Amino acid sequence: MSLDHLWAGWRSAYVASVVDPVVPPSGSGTGEPACVFCDLFASQASDDERYVVHEDPLAVVVLNAFPYASGHMLVMPRRHVGELGDLDAAESAAVWETARVAVAALGAAYAPDGVNLGANLGRAAGAGIPRHVHLHVLPRWIGDTNFMTAVAATRVLPEALSDSWAKLRAAWPR
Ligand SMILES: [Zn+2]
Numbered sequence: 001m002s003l004d005h006l007w008a009g010w011r012s013a014y015v016a017s018v019v020d021p022v023v024p025p026s027g028s029g030t031g032e033p034a035c036v037f038c039d040l041f042a043s044q045a046s047d048d049e050r051y052v053v054h055e056d057p058l059a060v061v062v063l064n065a066f067p068y069a070s071g072h073m074l075v076m077p078r079r080h081v082g083e084l085g086d087l088d089a090a091e092s093a094a095v096w097e098t099a100r101v102a103v104a105a106l107g108a109a110y111a112p113d114g115v116n117l118g119a120n121l122g123r124a125a126g127a128g129i130p131r132h133v134h135l136h137v138l139p140r141w142i143g144d145t146n147f148m149t150a151v152a153a154t155r156v157l158p159e160a161l162s163d164s165w166a167k168l169r170a171a172w173p174r
Contacts, residue, residue: 037062037132038080051161053168054102058094061102061137063165069139070164071110075099076134084121084133095135101173102137109171112139 041060043050051063053073064072075098077091087095103115116138120126 035080035132036129037074037076037134041078047169048162048165051165053105053165054098054172056094056098058091059098061098063161063168064136065161067138067161067164069141069144070159071106071112071139071168073102073106073137073168074134075102075137076132080132082131082133084119087133099135099137104173105168105171106137106139109167110139113142114140116140 037060040050040052040062041055047053051065052060053063054061055078058078059075060078061073061075064074075095077087077095079091081087081091099117103117106112106115117135119133119135120128121130121133123130
């Protein structure tokens, strides 16, 4: 299976639907469309309602609300930054370190056969929310690509998001 196929699940329509159901975009009064991630950070809802797995002053980890596989996380800077190159050194270091820990937590919680860690930078690359740069951390299983091919557009997930959230929170190194 080609890399294109492996990454097909991360394309625009898919990712665009990722966070909308969690917090409706506000878009109120600014004249600019809301950012679903920034709305999520600003939300007063509890972490298990927002599916925030981890946050610190510079970086935030949320569950993908429509995961390609259970445990699929998004790691991003807290600051609204569209371009990877616009991250400052501290943010860049925090995002990368957070991604490293996210991979470790995923391993502890799910023991996957492998992990996809990557970013779709810009719409042409498949980013659904190109204005706020983010990394995908996605567990992979031997044979899962064959399975996904067989079921095409069908997503079958073995557990509820709230269960994924609880597992990853418990596995996150303290
Ligand atoms: Zn944002």
